[in-house]
Amino acid sequence: MAIDYQPPTSDYAFLYREAFGTDIVARATGGELTAEDAADVIAGAGEFAASVLAPLQSIGDREGARLVDGQVHLPDGFAEAYRAFADAGWVSAEAPASAGGDGLPGSIRAGLGEIWNASNAAFALCWLLTAGQIHALDAAASDELRETFLTKLVSGEWTGTMNLTEPAAGTDLGAIRTTATPRGDGSWSVKGQKIFITWGDHDVADNIVHLVLARTPDAPDGARGLSLFVVPKFLVNADGSLGDRNGVETVAIEHKLGIHGSPTCVLSYEDATGYLVGEVGGGLAGMFVMMNSARTGMGFQATGIADRALQQAEAYAAGRMQGRVLERDADAPIAEHPDVRRLLLSMRSDVFAMRALSVHVGDLFDQAEASGDAATLALAEFFVPILKGWATEDAVTLTSDAIQVHGGMGFIEETGAAQHYRDARIMPIYEGTTAIQSNDLIGRKVIRDRGATAERLFAQVDETIAALRAAAGDQPQGAAAQPATRAADRLERAVASARRATADIVGFAGSPRDAHAVSVPYLMLLGVLAGGWMHGLAVVAVAAHTAPDDADGARLTAADFYGAHHLPRVHALAETVASGETL
Amino acid sequence: MAIDYQPPTSDYAFLYREAFGTDIVARATGGELTAEDAADVIAGAGEFAASVLAPLQSIGDREGARLVDGQVHLPDGFAEAYRAFADAGWVSAEAPASAGGDGLPGSIRAGLGEIWNASNAAFALCWLLTAGQIHALDAAASDELRETFLTKLVSGEWTGTMNLTEPAAGTDLGAIRTTATPRGDGSWSVKGQKIFITWGDHDVADNIVHLVLARTPDAPDGARGLSLFVVPKFLVNADGSLGDRNGVETVAIEHKLGIHGSPTCVLSYEDATGYLVGEVGGGLAGMFVMMNSARTGMGFQATGIADRALQQAEAYAAGRMQGRVLERDADAPIAEHPDVRRLLLSMRSDVFAMRALSVHVGDLFDQAEASGDAATLALAEFFVPILKGWATEDAVTLTSDAIQVHGGMGFIEETGAAQHYRDARIMPIYEGTTAIQSNDLIGRKVIRDRGATAERLFAQVDETIAALRAAAGDQPQGAAAQPATRAADRLERAVASARRATADIVGFAGSPRDAHAVSVPYLMLLGVLAGGWMHGLAVVAVAAHTAPDDADGARLTAADFYGAHHLPRVHALAETVASGETL
Structure with a gap:
């Protein structure tokens, strides 16, 4: 039985207020917000996550997403939760002000990212991909695309996906074969197959906006020949209402080791209507905006899954009475045994390190944006692969240690520890392997x-x-x-x-x-x-x-x-x- | 799709013949067997494992063991495989000569242990527990118990289990509450509940012999009050034929992270007929014989699961074409990419280390037995916790690396890599945590x-x-x-x-x-x-x-x-x- 989720409010208050020698929230916002305000945001998110998202975590794992007659269904409660999440403003909390969002500083968004992932990593992926697409469209999309798609993503009415991988093009994006051919009316005909599309189909929102890397006619070989297209699940009428189903179908969903509540789809594009984002040939640059956001987000996900696994292990170790501790006669909780204490401290100290670095990286991007200083931006970007690679690899080890704390009970699925171990394993792979x-x-x-x-x-x-x-x-x-x-x-x-x-x-x-x-x-x-x-x-x-x-x-x-x-x-x-x- | 299993015959030939500076098989057997004979045994086992056991590995995972009306059923093929395994002499290959077995040296039994576990770890657990009980009964059982039970275990007609853990007695065996009360006719009435009983019930053999730790009337508190009992699933008539069902029931089987093909049972003993093994109060000492055998066996299991995961990763990396390798123009298999090569070499070099240490520990026990030298025995026993702890912990990391080699495909269950990662996770827990x-x-x-x-x-x-x-x-x-x-x-x-x-x-x-x-x-x-x-x-x-x-x-x-x-x-x-x- 998965335990209740306790949001790490005190750590975030410490990080925002003093760990970096100053109130970093006030610095990032020119005093518009303070560490105290940020702590309030975190507390509010924590409350929402603990009450709405966390209870769905093990249901998502047990029931998983199902594909029925070409439509993906999520377990009961997911659609309502996403609606409540959007209505409470947590999608726009991630969006920049230029896209109509709250424009919160990166340090606060790090905390939010951790909390959504800790409470329900499979659910959080829907938010993460949508947020990434918001950043990508905000950076490169035309006014018309912004009006039609970006506003609906920010409001949380629709969700977004990221379509890169194909059967023969994983790490090597230059091998992408999906094509986009201009129709002459401003739209493009997209054709090809994409795999590993996270939240590629679902029933939690009315429309899905796919951001697709494809090759235009006569484009050069390799990655330089790729352009970026918006391809909605349902076409959008001139008045913004939903029109016909577009030419994109969910061919299959994967049977995965973990994150069962996150549908991983094989999507087939057959003369699907797409709209160019940015310039022809600018696909990879445009997708990188989304990828950088997603990679930093992986640091938050690593922190979140790791913290949830830690919390579960701490609760078990505090409640499980077993054996005498060295110098004592009476039974004691296993948390007092030196080696269990070692495992808990190992996890706890690693989670703090990940959490603090996540906040620091978010803050560095804020500092770079505020100052325009190239060296600060270089340092922020320097940390992106480190945070993504190190935190996700360590999180896998940490979820393994969390199982170990439970002894034999850790191997029993109903305990809940195994889910974190299974969920975590994808993190060092997706959004770019380590x-x-x-x-x-x-x-x-x-x-x-x-x-x-x-x-x-x-x-x-x-x-x-x-x-x-x-x-x-x-x-x-x-x-x-x-x-x-x-x-x-x-x-x-x-x-x-x-x-x-x-x-x-x-x-x-x-x-x-x-x-x-x-x-x-x-x-x-x-x-x-x-x-x-x-x-x-x-x-x-x-x-x-x-x-x-x-x-x-x-x-x-x-x-x-x-x-x-x-x-x-x-x-x-x-x-x-x-x-x-x-x- | 899990790949075919390739038994590591060349490594074993090297280890037996020369890695330790001499033919260790000839040394252990006084020249009765040589390294060449041992390599033949390994080759034969490898052939059997690859053709009979390995094909059942993923079926065992997918279908798992099921409990229906109090009886555990294994997937199709398991019963036939165990029969073939016993008929081919692979159970008696593990048994000492004093128990009517082949009395093979420990270095050969290390190789066999790896091979059974590599080809099908869930199946191998049945063999491992049976083999452990053979050693325990051979060390302490009366002639009558040997005649009735040991001979049937060695022939492979029946299988054995090890009953230690209870809901409130895991690591702390002194807390065991199961009782055994003398009936006055030489038998005992056993009453209590045992959990986490590997292969505690099944349909692959006619009878199951449970070795149960229980507390006798007026026994002292703690571990010193424990005695060891044989409790068969079916009572045995004087002529050796099977009689009534004994008072032991399978209450539940666990829903586990891995080794789904190995039924993990909750057993309830209600006035079950048991027979004392060894002396009253000698339970822990008797069980330690079995546990030491099982702990060394965990080193073999770690090597086996690790090697199978490595083989799967090697096959994938050799076949998957993706991207250009640094200095080349043409596509190359990912095995040639420096970081994939790093992962493969990391696994390969670790598997060799585990395999060699397993052989060395087996050989040290042989040397100790042959020489009667206390210092050699101390060194052999010194290595038991090291081999069990280190090899199982490293094997977990290794199966994680094996997933990484597959990229996104590693997270898809059908690929087969995830099963090793799930199966491996129990190893640092059972038979005594790290x-x-x-x-x-x-x-x-x-x-x-x-x-x-x-x-x-x-x-x-x-x-x-x-x-x-x-x-x-x-x-x-x-x-x-x-x-x-x-x-x-x-x-x-x-x-x-x-x-x-x-x-x-x-x-x-x-x-x-x-x-x-x-x-x-x-x-x-x-x-x-x-x-x-x-x-x-x-x-x-x-x-x-x-x-x-x-x-x-x-x-x-x-x-x-x-x-x-x-x-x-x-x-x-x-x-x-x-x-x-x-x-």
């Missing part, structure tokens, strides 16, 4: 600038190390002094390993096979380091408290634990990176 | 002798390092010279970290919470080190080849890869061990 993220990282973001952006991150870690040492020196008797010193020592060694590994990667510029053979270990190294940095920032913030906060002790323990159990992976990974390709 | 293994390791096997047995392992690693250096010096131009030097360098640093970590654990003798908070990281450290040692031995063996063998290059690459990607974890884990409990 290998794709790591290619992006080393190719575009490390080798190209010879490690300059990476070095800007390391310099910031250096600053945090200095702040930790200063905090320990200022209050040598304070509760944070020893954890601060340990964190500084550990981060110092970790950033040294990271610098060496970065030099190794830059040194592999002339032997790309070496670079690509260790690009995933390098990505993981930077993710683990960034997590340690987030904990370092938290220790600095705790040390600055003049009056102790209830959560201070737990934050220091989590930071210490992360430093002892997660951060040392940096050194092992650096040794792996140095080896290049093994022949 | 925490239980690590408690056994640090409590009974490291702290008690102040690291003496661990040091004997490290001294053997030192010897291998010396042999690697000698090999590199002897043939400085040989293909193995550079890999030998790298392996020696890496093992030297790894064993130094392992010695430090062992000293840390011994130093925690007075602060058990510190020891237990890092006991799993310590166990994993020793497992990873042992894996590196196995690869070191392989490099020494390859370097000794006067004529090159086809597999030499692959063995050197695997060893190098393991040294660069797996072995560095030792250093990270040593840092974790040093930290003790984080408060």
Whole structure:
């Protein structure tokens, strides 16, 4: 039985208010919103998620989506939930102001993303794809397309999908064969088959807007020949009402390991009416807007699924009485056994690291937009593959640990722990596998600038190390002094390993096979380091408290634990990176 | 679609013949059998497994076991397969000669265990529990029980189960409440409920022999009050024919994440007729015989499931054409992409490490039995929790990597990769969780002798390092010279970290919470080190080849890869061990 969902409101209040040394919400909004307002938004989302979305999570898993006579049906409750979700304004909360949305800063959207995914990851995918399409159309669509489609997406009346993959074109988008032929009336005839289309069909909204990568006549080979098209499930009349069914059919839905409540469709386009978004040949650039949004969103999903798995394990460990704890005579909950405590702290400290980095990446994009500073934007983009790759890989491990806490009960489906383990496994694959993220990282973001952006991150870690040492020196008797010193020592060694590994990667510029053979270990190294940095920032913030906060002790323990159990992976990974390709 | 199963005959031939510096089969059998005979046994088992067991693997997953009117049914084909398995002599192949079995050495039984589990893990559990009970009854049962039950188990006519867990007694066996009351006629009345009983009921054999831990009247509290009973599903008449149904009922079977073809039962005992095995109060000791056998068997299962997952990933990666490999123009199979190659090599090198350690542990028990040497037995027993804990944990990660190789197809159930990931997850839990293994390791096997047995392992690693250096010096131009030097360098640093970590654990003798908070990281450290040692031995063996063998290059690459990607974890884990409990 899946446990109730507890939104992580206190962590978000801490992150918005002080973990980054300032009220980042006020900074991002020019004071229009404050950390306190942001905490209110998070609390409201948490309440909605806990009461409306979380109860549908295991139903979605058990019943799953079904395809009947060409129409996909979701389990009872999903359609009502999506309606309530849109009516409560949670779709427009994600949309930029230019698209008619609330234009919330990225740091708040990170929190919302986590909460939707934690409460119901399968449901959240519908929101995630719709939100991604909102960003893509906002960036490139004509006024007419904005009027017809974007407004309906932002209002939550319709939902969006992302159509890239084909049977012979997965990671290699250049192999896409779907065609789009101009009809002469401004519309295009789209023809081809797309697979792995998340929420590609359903019955929770009146219309579905497919964003489709296709090849135009006489287009060059490869990715440069791709253009982007909007293809609605139902055609839209001039007055905005729904017309005939368009030429797109759901041929099949997949029988998957997890996220059963999210229909994964095979869509067949047969003379379907489409509308060009942006320029001919600009498909990949247009889709990248959506993909970047989706990739950052994967960081939020990883945090969310990981936190839900953690919450489930914590509840079980607190309630399960079994055996004597070493120094005691009486029975105790298993949470007090040292190894169960280890597993819980491992998860807890990793979830905080993911959550904090998600907020930081959201905030960096806000800072970049506000300042127009290219270096800040480069740093924000540097973090996208790291967050996506590292958080999703760690989340898979974490859901496995969450099963372990349950012992034999973890393997029984009714317990609910197994669902997270099954749901999580897709995260390192979709929206670009971890290998794709790591290619992006080393190719575009490390080798190209010879490690300059990476070095800007390391310099910031250096600053945090200095702040930790200063905090320990200022209050040598304070509760944070020893954890601060340990964190500084550990981060110092970790950033040294990271610098060496970065030099190794830059040194592999002339032997790309070496670079690509260790690009995933390098990505993981930077993710683990960034997590340690987030904990370092938290220790600095705790040390600055003049009056102790209830959560201070737990934050220091989590930071210490992360430093002892997660951060040392940096050194092992650096040794792996140095080896290049093994022949 | 699950791929055909390829038994790893060439690895076993290498391990039996030369990897450990001698023909270990001839040594264990006093020359009665040789490595060549052993390779024949493995080939025969592989043929049987590939043709009879492997085709049932995905059927077992899809259809699963069903409980209908109190009787468990397996999918079509399972009963015939078990009959064929027993008729071919594969049950008696596991049994000791004293029980009427073939008395094969442990090194061969390791190979058989891997093969049954690789081809069909759910099916293999029936064999594994039966084999464990054979060892337990052979060690402690009266002549009458041997005559009535043991002979039928060895012939494969009946199967066996292991009944420990109850709703409130999982890891803590001392909490067991099932009772056994003497009836005065030599039999006992058994009453209670047992859960998580693997193959607790089925329709693949005529009778089922339950081995049940229960509490006798006036027995002391805790584990010392437990005795062991044989409780058959059907009573046995004096002439050996089957009599009435005994008072044991299958109340439910579990709906599990994986191993759907293995029925996991809730059994209710109501005035069931049981027979005491061994002495009153000797239950735990008797069950430990079975558990040790089952724990070593988990190492074989981990190797088997891991190898099957690897084979599936290799087949997919060899056949899937996608994208250009860096330096080429033409499409290539994804196996040639550097990161896919990394994943495959990671799995391949880990499977070899598990397989070799499984064989080594089997062989150590043989050596201990032959020599009666207490130190050899201590080393064999030292490895049991390491093999069980490390191999099962690594196998879970490995099945996750195998999914990653498939990209999006890995998440689709029909591909077959997901089944391994689901099946594998139980391994670090049953037969004692990884925490239980690590408690056994640090409590009974490291702290008690102040690291003496661990040091004997490290001294053997030192010897291998010396042999690697000698090999590199002897043939400085040989293909193995550079890999030998790298392996020696890496093992030297790894064993130094392992010695430090062992000293840390011994130093925690007075602060058990510190020891237990890092006991799993310590166990994993020793497992990873042992894996590196196995690869070191392989490099020494390859370097000794006067004529090159086809597999030499692959063995050197695997060893190098393991040294660069797996072995560095030792250093990270040593840092974790040093930290003790984080408060």
